[in-house]
Amino acid sequence: MQKKLFAKTVVIIAVLLIFLGGIFGIPSSWTWAGLKQSALDRVHLGLDLKGGAHLILQVMVNEAVGAQSDHAIEILKEELGKARIPFTDISKPDPDNHPERIVIQAPTPDTQIRNLAMDRLRDFDVASGPNNTWILTMKPTAISDLKTRTVDLSIEAIRRRVDTLGVSEPVIQRNGLGNDQILVQLPGVDDLGRVKEIIQSTARLEIRQVFNAGAPYPNEQTAMQQLNFRLPAGQVLMHVELVSGGSNPDQVYLVARTPVVSGTDIKDARPSTDEMGRPDVAFTLTTAAGQKFAAFTGAHAETGPDPDHYLAAVLDNKIREVATIRQEIHDSVSISGGGFTLQSAKDLAMLLSSGSLPASLQIREERTVGPSLGADSIRSGVRAAIWGMVAVLVFMLIYYRGAGINADVALIFNLIILLGFMGYFGATLTLPGIAGVILTVGMGVDSNVLIFERIREELRNNKAPAAAVDQGFSRAWITIVDTHVTTIVSAIILIFVGSGPVSGFGLTLAFGLLANLFTAVFVSRVIFDAALSRKQRGEALSI
Amino acid sequence: MEFFRSTNIDFLGKKWWFLAFSLVFSVAGLISMGVRYARTGNPLPLGIDFRGGTDVYVKFVDAPDTKQIRAALDKANLRNARIQLLGGGTTNEVLIGLDEKATGGSGDQSQGKNQIINALETNPVAGKQDLNNSGFDAVRNKLIERDPLRASPDEYGRLARQILDYRDRTKGGVLKSIDELSGAGVSAPVIEALKQDFFTSSFGVRSADIVGPQVGEQLKTQAKLAVGFSLLGMLVYLWFRFELIYGVAAVVAVFHDTLITLGAFSLTNKEITLTVIAAILTLVGYSMNDTIVVFDRIRENIKMMRRESLAEIVNRSINQTLSRTILTSGLTFLTVLSLYLFGGEVLNGFSFALVIGILIGTYSSIAVAAPMLVAYQEWRARRRGEILVSAAPGKGKIRAKA
Numbered sequence: 001m002q003k004k005l006f007a008k009t010v011v012i013i014a015v016l017l018i019f020l021g022g023i024f025g026i027p028s029s030w031t032w033a034g035l036k037q038s039a040l041d042r043v044h045l046g047l048d049l050k051g052g053a054h055l056i057l058q059v060m061v062n063e064a065v066g067a068q069s070d071h072a073i074e075i076l077k078e079e080l081g082k083a084r085i086p087f088t089d090i091s092k093p094d095p096d097n098h099p100e101r102i103v104i105q106a107p108t109p110d111t112q113i114r115n116l117a118m119d120r121l122r123d124f125d126v127a128s129g130p131n132n133t134w135i136l137t138m139k140p141t142a143i144s145d146l147k148t149r150t151v152d153l154s155i156e157a158i159r160r161r162v163d164t165l166g167v168s169e170p171v172i173q174r175n176g177l178g179n180d181q182i183l184v185q186l187p188g189v190d191d192l193g194r195v196k197e198i199i200q201s202t203a204r205l206e207i208r209q210v211f212n213a214g215a216p217y218p219n220e221q222t223a224m225q226q227l228n229f230r231l232p233a234g235q236v237l238m239h240v241e242l243v244s245g246g247s248n249p250d251q252v253y254l255v256a257r258t259p260v261v262s263g264t265d266i267k268d269a270r271p272s273t274d275e276m277g278r279p280d281v282a283f284t285l286t287t288a289a290g291q292k293f294a295a296f297t298g299a300h301a302e303t304g305p306d307p308d309h310y311l312a313a314v315l316d317n318k319i320r321e322v323a324t325i326r327q328e329i330h331d332s333v334s335i336s337g338g339g340f341t342l343q344s345a346k347d348l349a350m351l352l353s354s355g356s357l358p359a360s361l362q363i364r365e366e367r368t369v370g371p372s373l374g375a376d377s378i379r380s381g382v383r384a385a386i387w388g389m390v391a392v393l394v395f396m397l398i399y400y401r402g403a404g405i406n407a408d409v410a411l412i413f414n415l416i417i418l419l420g421f422m423g424y425f426g427a428t429l430t431l432p433g434i435a436g437v438i439l440t441v442g443m444g445v446d447s448n449v450l451i452f453e454r455i456r457e458e459l460r461n462n463k464a465p466a467a468a469v470d471q472g473f474s475r476a477w478i479t480i481v482d483t484h485v486t487t488i489v490s491a492i493i494l495i496f497v498g499s500g501p502v503s504g505f506g507l508t509l510a511f512g513l514l515a516n517l518f519t520a521v522f523v524s525r526v527i528f529d530a531a532l533s534r535k536q537r538g539e540a541l542s543i
Numbered sequence: 544m545e546f547f548r549s550t551n552i553d554f555l556g557k558k559w560w561f562l563a564f565s566l567v568f569s570v571a572g573l574i575s576m577g578v579r580y581a582r583t584g585n586p587l588p589l590g591i592d593f594r595g596g597t598d599v600y601v602k603f604v605d606a607p608d609t610k611q612i613r614a615a616l617d618k619a620n621l622r623n624a625r626i627q628l629l630g631g632g633t634t635n636e637v638l639i640g641l642d643e644k645a646t647g648g649s650g651d652q653s654q655g656k657n658q659i660i661n662a663l664e665t666n667p668v669a670g671k672q673d674l675n676n677s678g679f680d681a682v683r684n685k686l687i688e689r690d691p692l693r694a695s696p697d698e699y700g701r702l703a704r705q706i707l708d709y710r711d712r713t714k715g716g717v718l719k720s721i722d723e724l725s726g727a728g729v730s731a732p733v734i735e736a737l738k739q740d741f742f743t744s745s746f747g748v749r750s751a752d753i754v755g756p757q758v759g760e761q762l763k764t765q766a767k768l769a770v771g772f773s774l775l776g777m778l779v780y781l782w783f784r785f786e787l788i789y790g791v792a793a794v795v796a797v798f799h800d801t802l803i804t805l806g807a808f809s810l811t812n813k814e815i816t817l818t819v820i821a822a823i824l825t826l827v828g829y830s831m832n833d834t835i836v837v838f839d840r841i842r843e844n845i846k847m848m849r850r851e852s853l854a855e856i857v858n859r860s861i862n863q864t865l866s867r868t869i870l871t872s873g874l875t876f877l878t879v880l881s882l883y884l885f886g887g888e889v890l891n892g893f894s895f896a897l898v899i900g901i902l903i904g905t906y907s908s909i910a911v912a913a914p915m916l917v918a919y920q921e922w923r924a925r926r927r928g929e930i931l932v933s934a935a936p937g938k939g940k941i942r943a944k945a
Contacts, residue, residue, distance in 0.1 A: 058757070179761070191680055363652050364755040364757055366753040368751050368752075369749075370711065370750055371707070371711040372710070372712065372715050373600070373716070380886055383885040384882045388881035389878075391874075391877040391881060395877070399870070431889055432821060432893065438878050438879075439875070439879070445875075446875070453864075453867040453870070479835065482839060483835050486780060487828035487832055488828075489776045490831075493769050493773045493776070494821055497766075502818060509825065
């Protein structure tokens with residue numbers, strides 16, 4: 001009996017030391033201040049306590065699908081041309097709602113088109129449509145792969161951008177399951193304006209061919225009237241970017257739907273100045289894109305075989321600059337068009353080199369917590385925790401006397417294990433998390449009450465102290481398991497369904513209750529046994 | 544010390560009182576929800592998480608005058624803004640809310656927030672920024688520009704941090720005047736330099752939440768799923784551990800608690816936020832706890848008391864566990880009360896839900912779950928009895944079998 005008791009005590013002390021290590025780590029010095037500092041260093045405060053900004057961004061994944069099918073159209077045109085298979089038109093009938101659908105219009109029923117499409121575009125299903133058409137639809141698996149990749153690429157791009165802002169410990173991750181949403185948490189950020197601009201800017205730079213002899217239309221209505229209300233195939237109208245002192249903001253140009261150069265073709269970018277000394281952004285193309293661009297500009301230059309063509313530099317679907325092609329251009333390009341400040345040229349160069357976003361982002365949720373509120377929340381959370389805890393500890397002492405000490409020791413162990421666990425797992429402490437700790441104290445004491453009440457009942461039935469303790473623990477054990485399982489079920493649901501602070505609360509609650517099984521049942525029992533072993537047979541138990 | 548010693552209260556004999564009590568509270572909540580639904584299209588006062596829109600939480604230097612705030616917002620054309628005094632009006636804190644429509648669907652989401660801040664800036668100084676609503680970068684950059692100490696940018700970074708920490712941690716987020724900074728050990732030349740670029744308004748923004756309508760819809764679904772799943776999970780567990788009827792009775796009791804707690808939110812016009820949902824899920828677990836303790840005892844007693852009727856067994860079990868029930872609820876209630884009293888504004892809804900829920904949850908395990916169990920068994924016995932009676936008249940009485 002004594003030996004067993006000793007072994008159990010060793011186990012308890014070992015567990016205690018392990019979790020104390022979780023709270024304090026290996027402190028730099030063994031003074032009170034040193035311990036306090038190393039404990040504080042290990043606590044990760046959540047945004048609601050530290051202050052900072054929280055964003056939920058929706059990745060517009062359909063844009064990536066649209067870009068992919070645009071690319072497929074280019075491939076089709078090129079391959080059909082090479083194979084000398086005639087076709088009337090290749091287009092997307094409903095690019096907004098069904099970006100994954102392409103229709104090929106052929107002059108005659110021709111299975112050659114289908115064979116070529118099936119061979120070259122493995123990601124598409126091909127079906128025949130009415131009036132000599134073939135309908136290509138991107139496969140669902142391909143779409144979902146593309147969407148996943150788009151969100152992954154967006155997360156990487158955002159991370160690179162946030163890193164340049166020098167935010168410490170940012171969180172950038174998928175939000176929820178398959179929602180195409182990204183959660184961004186930036187502790188300590190108190191001014192969201194510039195951050196949002198930098199994160200949200202797709203920085204999708206494209207160079208597109210300009211039609212209508214490089215001349216703009218004053219606004220969209222006029223353009224449509226002049227075009228007899230029908231856009232030529234493969235051409236779209238695009239607005240100009242408003243630059244300070246710039247032209248009429250309603251102006252539109254008629255440009256090619258598919259760009260000659262797109263964001264992924266850029267190798268690197270840097271801020272620079274144009275010939276008049278104004279800030280601009282210069283960039284270099286990748287080798288493959290450089291060759292393609294050289295061929296295009298060579299063909300369309302003033303002196304080339306197909307002159308009278310213009311190019312537009314398009315940033316995030318707004319035209320920044322329209323220029324004529326003087327000669328063949330290889331891989332060095334710059335955009336100026338005025339309107340850049342030193343800072344904005346620097347930001348844009350950073351964005352272009354950090355990689356464009358594969359799709360644009362929309363802000364779904366934006367929360368900022370000021371540091372003053374965080375400091376207040378810590379204060380009130382800690383105060384509530386201390387008062388709640390003191391009330392419970394004092395009550396247990398008064399109500400159960402000797403056994404009250406037992407319960408209080410078990411409760412304090414419970415807290416140490418919970419906090420140590422949070423330290424080891426680097427769990428983030430949020431305000432609801434503190435509430436979870438407090439509730440753990442209130443609910444954890446339930447196990448002690450259950451056991452003690454049972455022991456009292458057994459004692460009333462004239463059982464000897466040792467037998468009463470034994471019966472009390474074994475009878476209450478069943479109930480304790482049942483009650484813990486149900487509460488842990490709701491805590492686990494909180495962890496998985498909730499987000500941020502709520503899931504932190506669930507985690508604290510779940511682990512607190514698990515620790516409670518150990519402290520209220522095992523630790524408490526050992527203390528009782530130790531007390532009983534010193535008593536004379538028949539001596540009363542203080543409970 | 545002992546509060547309850549061998550009580551012998553006839554709880555089941557009071558079941559009609561319990562039923563009346565539960566009905567009054569449930570129906571009061573339901574009526575309140577119905578009226579709200581007719582008026583606003585939502586049965587519950589939804590917080591920003593579910594409603595979408597803009598909430599700006601502001602702290603003023605002096606006691607705020609809601610009439611003045613209303614006038615300032617009206618002037619800025621924010622007529623539908625909700626103004627709510629927080630902390631009982633003692634902490635100078637106000638929550639200003641805009642509906643999602645007012646913030647506009649697309650375009651700049653933070654427009655509503657900026658409009659509110661601009662509207663509250665009643666004494667702006669041309670060409671100067673509001674120090675109470677400036678971030679670290681702004682303060683540091685202005686200090687570097689002015690360079691009052693002929694120091695390095697790093698030095699000004701530290702100084703800006705010191706100034707903002709004083710504002711946020713010592714002064715609760717708002718400064719009455721720039722001169723107050725001398726209390727943080729900021730030297731006179733720096734204060735003079737700050738005065739060139741900054742002024743102090745009468746308020747500081749403590750937090751701002753902007754939630755799009757899609758997020759709200761998503762969260763509503765999530766919250767319903769969470770509550771639904773946890774009820775289902777417990778039903779299955781109790782079915783497995785006891786019998787289906789025990790699970791059903793416990794889930795009905797917990798549902799009753801949730802309904803009454805939500806009713807209390809509707810009656811007191813407190814907003815349901817995400818943390819309130821977390822509190823309700825905790826309640827579901829807690830109330831289930833209480834019910835299980837009683838059920839466990841019933842199961843144990845059924846084995847030992849083979850002669851008594853189920854009603855007697857249930858009554859005895861409730862009495863035997865009464866001491867534990869009251870103690871645990873009392874202790875948990877103490878901790879929750881401490882949260883409600885000291886936990887601050889952010890946790891107010893959360894701890895309110897727990898305060899109500901723990902009272903109701905304790906009551907329901909005695910007054911709803913156990914009587915329901917007995918009522919079901921009696922009903923089943925009666926039905927079996929009727930069948931038996933019609934088959935073999937005059938064959939003695941049937942006893943409930945559990």
